Amino acid sequence: MTLTPSRELTQLQWLESESIHIIREVAAEFERPVILFSGGKDSVVMLHLVVKAFWPAKVPFAVLHVDTGHNFPEVLRFRDDTVERLGLRLEVASVQDYIDDGRLRERADGTRNPLQTQPLLDAIAEHRFDAVFGGGRRDEEKARAKERVFSLRDEFGQWDPRNQRPELWNLYNGRHTPGQHVRVFPLSNWTELDIWQYIGAEKIELPPLYYAHDREVVERDGMLLAVGPYSPAREGETVTTRRVRYRTVGDMSCTGAVDSSASTVEDVIAEVAATRITERGATRADDRISEAAMEDRKKEGYF
Amino acid sequence: MSTLLRLATAGSVDDGKSTLVGRLLYDSKSVLADQFDAVERVSRDRGLTSADLALLTDGLRSEREQGITIDVAYRYFATAHRTFILADCPGHVQYTRNTVTGASTADVVVLLVDVRKGLQEQTRRHLAVASLLRVPHVVVVVNKIDLVDYEQATYARVSEEVTAAARSLGMPDVQTLPVSALEGDNVVTRSQHTPWYDGPSLLELLEGLSSKGDPDAEPLRFPVQLVIRPQSAADERFRDYRGYAGQVASGVVRVGDPIAVLPSGRSTTVVGIDQAGQELDEAFAPQSVTLRLADDIDISRGDLIAGAAEPPELTQDVDGTIAWLADHALRPGAKVLLKHGTRTVQALVRTISGRLDLDATELRPADTLDLNDIGHVKLRLAAPIPAEPYVRARSTGAFLLIDAHDGTTLAAGMVGDALLATATV
Known part of the structure; x- marks a missing residue:
């Protein structure tokens, strides 16, 4: 971004500055940080900020992806290309491995999102990661709206929302005891619109499914779900080809597409600015289970 | 591109903070359809006749069960003029630490008072917190004005009481306004029910507040977060690169400026200001940048780079x-x-x-x-x-x-x- 001569930052410059400060604090105060990277737009923006924070040095962190086994192939390709381009070390925690050897069982509803928690926590323990960067934003969801930037997890990976540390000024406290770790959310204060405006301003590349394309989908529970190997059409459902894009990218079986003709960043920014439905409300089946679905998952150690 | 204002709500329990926030979000059209549907559904399940806007921010299970706010909820909304980050803070004395969290980064504290109850102990406590933390602006919302039939005299009495308490805590100019968060009076638009009040609505007031200090008037302070030394960089140009990464905490730094490093007391000059590959002539608070210095002196995390003219004392x-x-x-x-x-x-x-x-x-x-x-x-x-x-x-x-x-x-x-x-x- 170019700087304006006035001595007041635009909202994007302010957010970028805050995020870079947070990222550098983690590099300075933790032994073994790791970045959660899925190839989704928020983790791509987070990684972009990490690169900027340490320029011209290399990113001093490893990258971890919790792979549900039901990811969009184009997103996995994007993940691998990015990791290679930046020379990062990628660790993959595979939900499929856990299902194959019986440590986890497939759920009746077929969604694998809640199954990510155990492989995530195991990977954190195995690699002794003490700080784990997540791309979560407070505007996404009401439990996330309550979370600190530095969010302490106990030895079971649990979040205790009723007993969070005070977080004062920009003095982040990353102290923890052995076995505990800290989840760090450098994008806490960004909104979906900020993310897209930043992607436009910084010309950040994303997996192609964030832009309008033709895809075979079925309508289920008011959402458009891609028809694919992990998410076949059910009996009685009609498969149609529609012009869609994704607002979030996750497990294919529970992430919905939205009707859209937005094929450029500018189109998407206009679309997001005018939308009347939240990102998760439009696209995430798993958050519709209950009023507190996200809080319950987070307490157990979810992202 | 708009500028940012950070606000925090405060006030005693049941003064209607979450309702006010819900109203602000709803009337500024920042609540999306599915969020409102969820609030309406839960309100209906509880036998309420209209949507309980407090449910928009009380996101934790125990908050909904108890009908109180336990921890800060951050919400984001924008008008044509400004972007807002709002920290909705709890009222219970037990959760004051969460209110301190919300207020520590705020440009404005919006303090609610129930017009029927007047000044409470928590009101004093939150005024004291805002005063101590030197939050630049305090706006007192005298809420539930509908419950006293929009009476000017009752409002005036409470307004004077709170203003006097603020004055005794060193805040000479807090602004007060009569509001019904439940009915939406003077929240986003000026109310017809309070013809005796000729000031702005809460949102108009917030849109007009200044959010930042003047970096030119402050001394340079730059706490060093870490040293950037890309020894193994593929690019030959950066083999000898040595930069000091941090966020300008106050003031302005320009290329050529003499600086002092604390606690060592050594001095040198700034030869470069980098922002991820872009060279800047100057940087100001709160930009995150990397400084390059003329001399290779011992500097590490925890040191403070200050303007040579007025370094702080150790x-x-x-x-x-x-x-x-x-x-x-x-x-x-x-x-x-x-x-x-x-x-x-x-x-x-x-x-x-x-x-x-x-x-x-x-x-x-x-x-x-x-x-x-x-x-x-x-x-x-x-x-x-x-x-x-x-x-x-x-x-x-x-x-x-x-x-x-x-x-x-x-x-x-x-x-x-x-x-x-x-x-x-």
């Missing part, structure tokens, strides 16, 4: 005002960690010199500080820090006290006698 003895946020009491003799800027040092609490009495708004002698007390302490540090009075420098006068054993954040600290400073303004 001290190992810090008099501070603290808001005690831990469940157990603080006693003299306690050994803790103190985090100031990017430096953490050991600290000994030598004496507790007083506790704020909220009714009298004055300091009374005390042996201990309990949860949510505000008091004055004398600290001895294991190493000197460049401590500046918080009342002059909000960004470099702040510190944390941390439990060395379990890492808990114990207190929000402000260098200097913030209490006396407020009492004598």
Whole structure:
């Protein structure tokens, strides 16, 4: 971004500055940080900020992806290309491995999102990661709206929302005891619109499914779900080809597409600015289970 | 591209904070259809006749069960003129530490008072918190005006009561306005029910407030976060690169500026300011940048780069005002960690010199500080820090006290006698 001569930052410059400060604090105060990277737009923006924070040095962190086994192939390709381009070390925690050897069982509803928690926590323990960067934003969801930037997890990976540390000024406290770790959310204060405006301003590349394309989908529970190997059409459902894009990218079986003709960043920014439905409300089946679905998952150690 | 204003709500429990926030979000069209549908559904399930807007922000299960706010909820909304980050803080005295969290980064505290109850102990406490933290603006919303039939006299009495309390805490110009968060009076649009009030609506007021200090008027302070040395960089140009990464805490830094490094006291000049590959001529608070210096002097994390003309003084003895946020009491003799800027040092609490009495708004002698007390302490540090009075420098006068054993954040600290400073303004 170019700087304006006035001595007041635009909202994007302010957010970028805050995020870079947070990222550098983690590099300075933790032994073994790791970045959660899925190839989704928020983790791509987070990684972009990490690169900027340490320029011209290399990113001093490893990258971890919790792979549900039901990811969009184009997103996995994007993940691998990015990791290679930046020379990062990628660790993959595979939900499929856990299902194959019986440590986890497939759920009746077929969604694998809640199954990510155990492989995530195991990977954190195995690699002794003490700080784990997540791309979560407070505007996404009401439990996330309550979370600190530095969010302490106990030895079971649990979040205790009723007993969070005070977080004062920009003095982040990353102290923890052995076995505990800290989840760090450098994008806490960004909104979906900020993310897209930043992607436009910084010309950040994303997996192609964030832009309008033709895809075979079925309508289920008011959402458009891609028809694919992990998410076949059910009996009685009609498969149609529609012009869609994704607002979030996750497990294919529970992430919905939205009707859209937005094929450029500018189109998407206009679309997001005018939308009347939240990102998760439009696209995430798993958050519709209950009023507190996200809080319950987070307490157990979810992202 | 718009600028940002950070606000925090405060006030006693049941004063209607979450309802006000819900109203602000709803009337500024920042609540999306599916969020509102969910609120309507839950309200209906509970037998309410209209949507309970407080449900928009009370996101935790236990908050919904108890109908109270436990921790800060951050919400984001924008108007044509401005972007807002809103910290919706709890009212219960038990959760004051969460209100301190929300207020510490705020440009404005929006303090609610129930017009029927007037000034409560929590109102005083939150005014004291806003005063101590030097939040630049305080707006007092006299809420539930519909329940007193929009009576001007009742509003005027409560408004005067709160204004007087604020004055005694060193805040001479708080603004007050009559509001019904439930009915939407004077929240986004001016109400026809209060013809005797000719001021702006809350949102109009917030849109007009200044959010930032003037970096040109402040001395340069740049706490070094880390040293960037890309020894193994593929690019030959950066083999000898050495930069000091940080966020400008106050003031402006320009290429060519003479600077001093603390605590070593060495001086040199700035030869480059980098922002991820882009060379800048200058940077100002709160930009995150990397500075390159003329001389290869010993600088590491925890050091402070300051303008050579007016560097802060180093001290190992810090008099501070603290808001005690831990469940157990603080006693003299306690050994803790103190985090100031990017430096953490050991600290000994030598004496507790007083506790704020909220009714009298004055300091009374005390042996201990309990949860949510505000008091004055004398600290001895294991190493000197460049401590500046918080009342002059909000960004470099702040510190944390941390439990060395379990890492808990114990207190929000402000260098200097913030209490006396407020009492004598």
